[in-house]
Amino acid sequence: xxxxxxxxxxxIAAIYSSNGHYIWAILIIALFYFLPGVDxxxxxxxxxxxxxxxxxxxxxxxxxxxDLEGDEGVFxxxxxxxxxxxxxLLSFRLKLKEETxxxxxxxxxEEHQELLRxxxxxxxxxxxxxxxxxxxxxxxxxxxxxxxxxRKQGIHWLVTGKALLPSQCKPQERSFFNRLITFRSxxxxxxxxxxxxxxxxxxxxxxxxxxxxxxxxxxxxxxxxGLSHLLxxxxxxxxxxxxxxxxxxxxxxxTREQAAVCIAAILPLHIFxxxxxxxxxxxxxxxxxxxxxxxxxxxxxxxxxxxCVCLAMLLINPYYAFQLGFQLSFLNVFALMVSSRFIFSRYxxxxxxxxxxxLICQLVSFPLIITSxxxxxxxxxxxxxxxxxxxxxxxxxxxxxGVLFSFVSISLAKLLFYPAVLVLKLTNHIxxxxxxxxxxxxxxxxxxxxxxxxxxxxxxxxxxxxRGGVIRKLIAPVLCLLSVGILHWNxxxxxxxxxxxxLNVGQGDSTLIELAYRKGVYLIDTGGTIHFPAEAWKKxxxxxxxxxxxxxxxxxxxxxxxIDKLILTHGDMDHIGGAQTLLSRIKVKxxxxxxxxxxxxxxxxxxxxxxxxxxxxxxxxxxxxxxAEGGVFQVLSPYGDETESNARSxxxxxxxxxxxxxxxxxxxxxxEQRILREMQPVRSTFLKAGHHGSKTSSSAEFIDQxxxxxxxxxxxxxxxxxxxxxEVMKRFIERGVQxxxxxxxxxxxITVSVGGxxxxxSVTASKK
Numbered sequence: 001x002x003x004x005x006x007x008x009x010x011x012i013a014a015i016y017s018s019n020g021h022y023i024w025a026i027l028i029i030a031l032f033y034f035l036p037g038v039d040x041x042x043x044x045x046x047x048x049x050x051x052x053x054x055x056x057x058x059x060x061x062x063x064x065x066x067d068l069e070g071d072e073g074v075f076x077x078x079x080x081x082x083x084x085x086x087x088x089l090l091s092f093r094l095k096l097k098e099e100t101x102x103x104x105x106x107x108x109x110e111e112h113q114e115l116l117r118x119x120x121x122x123x124x125x126x127x128x129x130x131x132x133x134x135x136x137x138x139x140x141x142x143x144x145x146x147x148x149x150x151r152k153q154g155i156h157w158l159v160t161g162k163a164l165l166p167s168q169c170k171p172q173e174r175s176f177f178n179r180l181i182t183f184r185s186x187x188x189x190x191x192x193x194x195x196x197x198x199x200x201x202x203x204x205x206x207x208x209x210x211x212x213x214x215x216x217x218x219x220x221x222x223x224x225x226g227l228s229h230l231l232x233x234x235x236x237x238x239x240x241x242x243x244x245x246x247x248x249x250x251x252x253x254x255t256r257e258q259a260a261v262c263i264a265a266i267l268p269l270h271i272f273x274x275x276x277x278x279x280x281x282x283x284x285x286x287x288x289x290x291x292x293x294x295x296x297x298x299x300x301x302x303x304x305x306x307x308c309v310c311l312a313m314l315l316i317n318p319y320y321a322f323q324l325g326f327q328l329s330f331l332n333v334f335a336l337m338v339s340s341r342f343i344f345s346r347y348x349x350x351x352x353x354x355x356x357x358x359l360i361c362q363l364v365s366f367p368l369i370i371t372s373x374x375x376x377x378x379x380x381x382x383x384x385x386x387x388x389x390x391x392x393x394x395x396x397x398x399x400x401x402g403v404l405f406s407f408v409s410i411s412l413a414k415l416l417f418y419p420a421v422l423v424l425k426l427t428n429h430i431x432x433x434x435x436x437x438x439x440x441x442x443x444x445x446x447x448x449x450x451x452x453x454x455x456x457x458x459x460x461x462x463x464x465x466x467r468g469g470v471i472r473k474l475i476a477p478v479l480c481l482l483s484v485g486i487l488h489w490n491x492x493x494x495x496x497x498x499x500x501x502x503l504n505v506g507q508g509d510s511t512l513i514e515l516a517y518r519k520g521v522y523l524i525d526t527g528g529t530i531h532f533p534a535e536a537w538k539k540x541x542x543x544x545x546x547x548x549x550x551x552x553x554x555x556x557x558x559x560x561x562x563i564d565k566l567i568l569t570h571g572d573m574d575h576i577g578g579a580q581t582l583l584s585r586i587k588v589k590x591x592x593x594x595x596x597x598x599x600x601x602x603x604x605x606x607x608x609x610x611x612x613x614x615x616x617x618x619x620x621x622x623x624x625x626x627x628a629e630g631g632v633f634q635v636l637s638p639y640g641d642e643t644e645s646n647a648r649s650x651x652x653x654x655x656x657x658x659x660x661x662x663x664x665x666x667x668x669x670x671x672e673q674r675i676l677r678e679m680q681p682v683r684s685t686f687l688k689a690g691h692h693g694s695k696t697s698s699s700a701e702f703i704d705q706x707x708x709x710x711x712x713x714x715x716x717x718x719x720x721x722x723x724x725x726x727e728v729m730k731r732f733i734e735r736g737v738q739x740x741x742x743x744x745x746x747x748x749x750i751t752v753s754v755g756g757x758x759x760x761x762s763v764t765a766s767k768k
Contacts, residue, residue, distance in 0.1 A: 004307030007049040014053035015321040057318045066156035067098040076127040083120045088538040090163040105163040110537040119166035123181040126169035130161040139746040141762045142557035152319040202424050207399045209233040209274035216542045221431040226380030233274040235283035260295035264288045278326035285309045302337050335364045342466045358384045367454040370443045374556040378439040395420040444559020457481040492518040498656040501749040504742040505546045507716030508574035519629030522565045528577015547578025567592040569650040569665030571603035579606040595621040595640040596648045631656045636680045647671050657752040664690040672702040688712045693724020717743040
């Protein structure tokens with residue numbers, strides 16, 4: 001099965017093609033055209049693999065439907081995951097007779113919370129009342145489609161309501177797997193009780209693959225610095241565990257052959273204990289194959305093993321193909337297998353071998369990383385060279401031994417954990433320091449057509465590198481890679497359309513404007529999360545920051561590295577609450593702020609942050625205007641004598657190519673009447689309804705003068721203010737105005753050309 005990797009590639013391409021990404025089928029055909037020495041039999045088998053997995057995925061996807069009706073009210077099932085108590089929220093996976101669901105329920109009191117912490121365990125069987133709800137879809141273009149993420153795991157429902165009581169649950173019979181679940185839960189909780197969160201969360205990630213409680217600042221640092229893979233249990237963990245077990249078994253007097261069989265038997269348990277993610281399943285199965293093949297002296301090429309494992313995993317679960325962990329795991333291992341011969345034969349130095357291995361992994365991972373995270377850190381390669389030995393040679397063995405000996409003595413376990421704790425303290429310190437100035441390069445999400453060119457350049461580079469010889473032979477492949485990177489970096493410069501995106505920031509406002517050829521980037525408001533006072537026990541581990549979670553990813557996904565104008569309409573939290581975060585993360589050339597008396601402390605803090613960064617602050621009022629490529633902007637309000645915050649809102653009318661837009665902030669009815677009395681031009685294709693659709697804005701007279709075709713309403717789902725108000729909706733409906741709501745449709749993006757416009761929104765990515 002020398003061509004096994006081709007069959008695996010065909011299987012993956014078939015699954016993607018079956019999911020609507022037909023470019024992968026074209027790439028497979030191109031691969032056979034350019035790949036030398038492929039015989040007719042291999043091509044036939046590849047076509048068979050492609051067609052088989054194409055129809056197999058379609059069949060599996062058609063069968064992936066719920067067996068529940070949706071009106072069930074009583075649930076009986078087994079808790080599959082470690083119950084997570086985050087403030088007043090209880091969540092876990094529950095395996096019903098029909099299917100698995102996610103339970104997310106509110107805890108009623110502090111006593112209830114303590115009772116759940118003490119008595120609710122994974123593996124228990126519970127019966128309780130609740131209500132089924134559909135998981136939310138893709139609420140932002142740059143966000144995760146949670147509904148689709150769960151569907152690819154066979155989960156279709158959330159169970160909500162008041163949290164159950166431990167008395168509604170009982171332990172199941174003490175089967176072998178229940179004992180494993182209990183062991184994993186107890187060890188995770190032991191580590192959490194023994195060490196502070198910033199250490200215990202990383203220990204649990206390394207040993208058990210449990211990453212739920214990693215503090216946000218540390219998780220963000222690992223992600224932005226390109227080190228997230230170090231917290232995922234993978235092949236390196238399996239190799240270290242196997243090596244440790246092998247030595248211990250030999251010391252205990254077990255023969256090499258018996259030790260090999262023991263390790264092969266233990267690895268499935270390791271997969272189970274570490275959560276069974278794609279990367280650990282791949283590593284565990286490959287580890288078992290290698291150990292058993294060596295034990296029975298069966299010679300099999302490593303590429304054959306990895307290809308068979310890939311095909312087997314896709315047969316078990318074709319949705320693995322869409323998991324980033326699966327993609328990176330197989331891609332990196334495949335690249336290292338192909339390159340290992342020339343690395344170890346040409347370089348005798350251990351550090352050079354590590355450097356070359358890390359460089360190759362960074363290269364082949366690059367297109368996938370920027371597709372998922374939109375940026376890459378220049379610190380990634382050097383930090384991988386430093387952290388891989390620290391975590392794999394010191395921290396992981398230390399933590400594994402600590403867990404193993406926790407049965408013998410707690411004091412001994414703490415002693416064995418100590419080196420791992422020291423290493424994690426050091427790495428956390430380094431990461432948090434570098435995360436202040438991380439030298440990231442934001443490329444933006446690459447168009448699908450760019451990814452094959454990246455991989456063509458990477459393969460060309462690796463082929464030339466393997467052939468060796470003088471450095472000048474690498475000039476051509478390096479130039480090819482740089483050309484693709486430069487094209488991707490500047491691809492927005494070829495876009496002749498303008499874009500206006502109303503971001504779904506919940507109960508707030510944030511609108512992103514991009515002019516043709518990226519001649520101007522304007523952000524109107526940043527959104528902001530309003531945190532209401534709550535008792536200490538109700539507080540979540542992570543406070544939601546809508547600017548971090550929605551606005552910044554939207555900018556990164558579009559490859560936006562500079563904002564030409566940050567327009568802060570007025571001083572309310574839900575409009576400028578994220579301005580300080582934004583200013584600290586992205587370059588801003590100019591800040592526009594409404595003329596008038598500054599009353600709120602938030603306004604002072606935001607302006608101070610801008611001044612500290614030496615940004616020009618333009619006090620804005622009626623009469624200001626500017627123009628850029630395909631866009632003309634006129635400020636209609638404020639006048640400068642307003643006393644109330646909403647009345648001070650900056651109101652802008654914009655003509656962008658074929659469409660006109662009216663951005664109103666939180667302008668109220670009186671402000672609307674003043675603009676009309678002054679006979680200012682307000683007629684626009686798109687009206688951003690004032691004050692989130694409040695009944696005090698969007699008066700009938702104002703709508704009649706604007707004559708919009710569409711009304712955009714930025715409001716939070718099920719918000720406590722009742723926005724948009726039914727009276728406002730009625731006014732729009734009576735006038736034939738089509739409403740677009742962020743609480744229902746997510747991000748709403750209007751692409752404007754010279755001849756017209758197209759509308760799409762993130763919930764269904766629909767186009768009009």
